[in-house]
Amino acid sequence: MPAVSILKRDGTATATYSTYEAARFASVSGDVIQIWADLTEQIILKNGVDIWIMPGVELNNTSGVTITDIESSISHEIHCKIYGQGKIKNMGGYSCVFLDNINSELTMECYSFDTSTGNSDTIKIIRARKFHLLCKSIISKGTAINIAFNSQIVVEDINLKVNYIETGHSSGIVATSIVTYANGFININEILCKNSGHCFRHSEGSIIARIQRLTNIRASSIAVSTVTVGQGDGLEKLILYFDEIQALGSGSFLSYSGITVGEGTGIFIGRKVFSMDSPAIEIGGASTKGYIKCNEIISQGRGGIDSVSAVNLSNFTNQITIDANYIQGYRSNGVVFINDANVQIKNAKLVNTYTGTSVSSLGIFIAGTKVITLINVQIVIGELSNGRSIYHTGSTEPDTFDLKNYGLFVNKAIDSNLKLLIGTNLGTGYNYQYIIDPLLT
Secondary structure, three states: OOOEEEEOOOOOEOOOEOOHHHHHHHOOOOOEEEEOOOEOOOEEOOOOOEEEEOOOOEEEOOOOOOEEOEEOOEEOOOEEEEEEOOEEEOOOOOOOEEEEOOOOEEEEEOOEEEEOOOOOOOEEEEEOOEEEEEEEEEEEOOOOEEEOOEOOEOEEEEEEEEEEEEEOOOOOOEOOOEEEEEEEEEEEEEEEEOOEOOOEEEEEOEEEEEEEEEEEEEOOOOOOOOEEEOOOOOOOEEEEEEEEEEEEEEOOEOOOOOEEEOOOEEEEEEEEEEEOOOOOEEEEOOOOEEEEEEEEEEEOOOOOOOOEOOEEEEEEEEEEEEEEEEEEEEHHHOOEEEEEEEEEEEOOEEEEOOOOOOOOOEEEEEEOOOEEEEEOEEEEOOOOOOOEEEEEOOOOOOOOOEEEEOOEEEOOOOOOOOOEEOOOEOOOOOOEOOEEOOOOO
16 A cells, blocks of 8 residues: 555545655645655645545654644645544654644644654644644653644634643653633543643643543643643633542642632632632632632542642622632631732632631631622531631721621621621621521531
8 A cells, every 4th residue: 555645636646655745846836745654754735635544654753843834934824624534643752733833723633643652732823813623642752732832822723632642751841731812612532631730721822621530640740730721811711611620639639720820810610619729729829800600619638637628719899799609618727818909709618627625627718808799608617616717817808808698607796806798687796697606517
């Protein structure tokens, strides 16, 4: 069987070729180059010429990038498709795909990508107008998909559909699985980041993503969250639908956060966010916007070691809503820690699992002055004699602090220096009504 052939745009076949480059030279716009056998040469894309790769065939260039729009050190505008069920590899420490023309448009369908032997980005898009991808798996020692690098260069149209991504096979190497400065859509079943780096970092543009499972295992001194929104111009927006986001530690390395939002807008809708040693969710930044709807938000903590909040919210004026069935924290930082933030907590049971007496078991820890709204919220602390359902760092409540109650249930009365707003007033010297039951669990 020939290594390469051309299917002409009129449907006829031409002579066969021993190399891709020979077929590329002979092809014209509208042709399809067909690859029938494994190749180790570089695939330089040609504008208007599609590529079909026979199922099971491997492309593996060890002396440079495997597939690119660059020829003789110059990037060229290309508009083409790569399809079939080929395996794209690079065992030489380079990328499988590298694009660097702001007008290039590439659609790819293949079986898998593999750069597991080098610390390179598997797919590296410096500049492009469009990049669409459909594949089964991406295995990488470095970053799996890196799309653009700063807010001045945004890929306007991405669509990524991948079943499984695994990154971070090298200690000490920052290996974020996906980085996006782009607009578009992402659909992934699972991302596993085994060392350093985020599973997903969105820094510019607007992305709607469905990623079922994201797991970060920290195995080095570098500590980053599983998912983050930030490091852009403050206008980035991510809407993420998920089943589970996990931040795990390995050995002596403590886990970091599941979700961090430092700027822009982060909207997260899913079943569970978990961190072993740090807040499951951290949101901060003066102009940050966000919304969280999740069944479980858990920061487990390690017995007797450190205090850890499940949710840490700091320094923003736009109201951010946390709508969750169950939120779990540990020890004296509070299940939810709020510092100078405008927060609405809805339909949630807050549980502090700490039952000791060396420190306080806190439900909500409030530092600073902003607006906090509680709607149908239960607070269960693990130790009643020393614990506090709601704790404010000041001895008296400041005039600039509003704590609004639209349904509050606790197993210990809130501190007397806190004044609830909204509800039925029982008279001078009393808070607005809320329910206290020591048996609440």
